[in-house]
Amino acid sequence: MSIPAIELHAVEKRYATTHALKGVSFRVEQGEFFGLLGPNGAGKSTLINIMGGLAQASSGKVEVMGHDVVRDYRNSRKRIGIVPQELVYDPFFTVWEMLTIQSGYFGLGRENHAWLEELLDTLNLTEKRDENLQRLSGGMKRRVLIAQALVHRPPVVVLDEPTAGVDVELRRALWSFAHRLHKEGHTILLTTHYLEEAESMCDRIAVLNQGALVALNDQQELIAQYPHQIGVVDQILDGELPQLLSSAIISRSRNRTQIRMPRVLDADHPLLQQLSAVGIQLDQLQLRDPTLEEVFLDLTRSAVEEEKR
Amino acid sequence: MIGFGCWTLFKKEVWRFLKVFVQTVLAPAVSTLLYLLVFGVVFEEAVVVYEGHSYSSFLIPGLVMMTLAQNAFANSSSSILQSKMNGNIVFMLLAPLSSLEVYIAFLGAAILRGLITGGSVLLIASLLVDVEIYSVGLILLFALLASGVLGALGIIAGIWSEKYDHLSAFQNFIILPLTFLSGVFFSIQGLSPFWQQVSAWNPVFYLIDGFRYGFLGVSDVPYLQSVWVALLFLVMLTGISVAILRSGYKLRG
Ligand SMILES: Nc1ncnc2c1ncn2[C@@H]1O[C@H](COP(=O)(O)OP(=O)(O)OP(=O)(O)O)[C@@H](O)[C@H]1O
Ligand SMILES: [Mg+2]
Numbered sequence: 001m002s003i004p005a006i007e008l009h010a011v012e013k014r015y016a017t018t019h020a021l022k023g024v025s026f027r028v029e030q031g032e033f034f035g036l037l038g039p040n041g042a043g044k045s046t047l048i049n050i051m052g053g054l055a056q057a058s059s060g061k062v063e064v065m066g067h068d069v070v071r072d073y074r075n076s077r078k079r080i081g082i083v084p085q086e087l088v089y090d091p092f093f094t095v096w097e098m099l100t101i102q103s104g105y106f107g108l109g110r111e112n113h114a115w116l117e118e119l120l121d122t123l124n125l126t127e128k129r130d131e132n133l134q135r136l137s138g139g140m141k142r143r144v145l146i147a148q149a150l151v152h153r154p155p156v157v158v159l160d161e162p163t164a165g166v167d168v169e170l171r172r173a174l175w176s177f178a179h180r181l182h183k184e185g186h187t188i189l190l191t192t193h194y195l196e197e198a199e200s201m202c203d204r205i206a207v208l209n210q211g212a213l214v215a216l217n218d219q220q221e222l223i224a225q226y227p228h229q230i231g232v233v234d235q236i237l238d239g240e241l242p243q244l245l246s247s248a249i250i251s252r253s254r255n256r257t258q259i260r261m262p263r264v265l266d267a268d269h270p271l272l273q274q275l276s277a278v279g280i281q282l283d284q285l286q287l288r289d290p291t292l293e294e295v296f297l298d299l300t301r302s303a304v305e306e307e308k309r
Numbered sequence: 310m311i312g313f314g315c316w317t318l319f320k321k322e323v324w325r326f327l328k329v330f331v332q333t334v335l336a337p338a339v340s341t342l343l344y345l346l347v348f349g350v351v352f353e354e355a356v357v358v359y360e361g362h363s364y365s366s367f368l369i370p371g372l373v374m375m376t377l378a379q380n381a382f383a384n385s386s387s388s389i390l391q392s393k394m395n396g397n398i399v400f401m402l403l404a405p406l407s408s409l410e411v412y413i414a415f416l417g418a419a420i421l422r423g424l425i426t427g428g429s430v431l432l433i434a435s436l437l438v439d440v441e442i443y444s445v446g447l448i449l450l451f452a453l454l455a456s457g458v459l460g461a462l463g464i465i466a467g468i469w470s471e472k473y474d475h476l477s478a479f480q481n482f483i484i485l486p487l488t489f490l491s492g493v494f495f496s497i498q499g500l501s502p503f504w505q506q507v508s509a510w511n512p513v514f515y516l517i518d519g520f521r522y523g524f525l526g527v528s529d530v531p532y533l534q535s536v537w538v539a540l541l542f543l544v545m546l547t548g549i550s551v552a553i554l555r556s557g558y559k560l561r562g
Contacts, residue, residue, distance in 0.1 A: 015562075049562070052402075052403050053402060053403065053561060054399055054402055054403065054561060054562070055561055055562045056557050056561050056562070073405065074405040074407075075405075077403060077404065077405040078405050082403055084396075084399055086396050088395060088396035088397045088399060088400075089395070089397055090392070090395065090397040090400070091395065092324075092325050092328055092329075093324075097324075098400075101317060101320075101321045101400075102400055102404070104313060104314065104316070104317025104318075104320070104321075105314045105317055105318065105400070105401065105404030105405075105406060106314065106404060106405060107312055107313045107314050107405075108313075109313065148400065
């Protein structure tokens with residue numbers, strides 16, 4: 001078997017007051033387009049920071065292309081390009097200056113300039129080449145961040161919410177760019193809060209919640225493994241409802257109600273009984289698979305509820 | 310292994326202060342010259358520190374050293390603090406640079422800034438008054454040592470600080486007293502025995518005393534002693550800086 005692009009083994013991270021990562025293990029294979037999902041504060045950025053050496057794990061082990069990110073940091077950092085979530089930039093420099101500086105940090109000189117020009121071109125930055133970073137719009141700064149992460153042609157590319165606060169057009173451009181990188185053989189790890197994005201791009205998805213891995217699979221299986229399906233009825237259910245039924249309702253809109261139901265339903269299941277008590281029979285329900293978003297919301301919600309209990 | 314990455318970081322740091330040349334080189338040079346004009350003129354006739362040397366000959370090396378030291382310190386400390394506050398320090402942290410390389414790059418840039426600023430003061434001063442030169446080699450040696458010591462202190466201060474308040478506290482409560490109580494404006498031999506003892510522990514005193522020896526050929530302590538003290542400090546601060554960088558303290562969360 002080939003070396004994994006990223007391998008995490010029991011990674012823990014404790015801050016003074018938060019336990020940000022509670023022993024996370026998984027691997028991302030070379031050539032994958034991998035999605036890392038999770039609600040705000042789940043620990044996604046912390047995990048990414050540890051991969052790039054921006055943060056130190058409290059315990060556990062992380063390897064990038066087989067190189068330990070602490071002991072063999074030179075080799076691991078040469079193989080990973082991280083686009084940070086925050087729109088950071090150095091106000092002293094222009095786009096071109098910043099790229100040559102970043103490329104120089106990786107030991108690359110003039111011989112790399114052709115590649116930097118190509119990056120500018122691909123990311124539509126050529127016009128802004130000599131503009132000071134301070135004067136670029138947010139979207140432009142985001143592109144520069146991407147270019148900076150790629151100056152050393154890393155085999156592993158990590159995008160931490162690259163589409164946050166980005167307009168529709170740029171979002172499309174970024175996706176096609178990510179696709180292209182993937183086709184060219186780069187391993188991509190992506191975090192996003194747009195589930196459709198993950199749905200349309202990622203092979204496998206890991207869901208992180210409160211510092212723990214709550215799911216890891218390819219999408220179809222993630223959905224297939226999920227023990228619920230969605231029942232849709234063309235009717236508004238309101239008023240006093242039995243407890244089980246009311247907690248199973250996931251949405252009401254105009255004249256339609258969606259209900260989370262077990263995949264395996266016995267005729268005498270209490271939920272069906274409660275439904276029939278309000279006048280709805282099983283054959284009035286359209287049953288469908290949940291979307292990734294519904295699975296995601298449920299995975300991360302139930303963990304929150306468990307925490308409360 | 311010191312590589313091209315280190316060289317790039319050094320160049321970037323130099324580039325940074327040259328881009329704001331007026332603020333980083335010109336302004337400090339002008340304010341030092343004001344000291345020279347005011348103190349030099351007022352005390353020129355009245356004060357003789359070393360027999361046979363005018364007060365401004367005594368003052369100039371001290372002022373040059375003060376400018377050089379403060380600017381070397383300011384360069385590394387404010388560059389590090391600024392990139393931490395802007396968040397752009399991640400670009401350097403993501404790169405395959407060793408702690409030693411980061412240290413050398415920041416130190417090198419701080420030294421260069423110190424030399425350029427101190428040099429400008431000296432150059433302009435020499436147009437205004439006669440500057441005595443005893444040994445160019447010793448002047449350069451002490452200039453290097455001083456900007457090295459203060460540049461290294463700046464690296465530590467920049468990493469430790471979280472906002473400008475912290476940095477100015479460091480500057481006002483450590484750097485400034487060390488500089489002013491080191492014999493910029495006077496010889497410590499005029500001090501009471503107690504303060505002479507205190508000055509003996511002040512590294513900046515040795516830097517100024519040795520530096521002045523390079524100009525006048527006279528000093529309070531033998532210049533070789535000053536070389537050793539300065540070297541000792543530089544080695545110590547280098548050890549501390551590299552250890553801090555290696556630990557990731559306040560940089561790699
Ligand atoms: N430097 C830090 N010091 C203390 N706590 C931190 C630090 N960085 C992150 N945390 C905490 O660690 C937890 C995980 O944060 P992290 O930024 O990794 O979440 P995330 O999944 O990336 O969230 P988001 O989707 O909002 O970007 C949060 O509770 C956060 O407050
Ligand atoms: Mg994040």
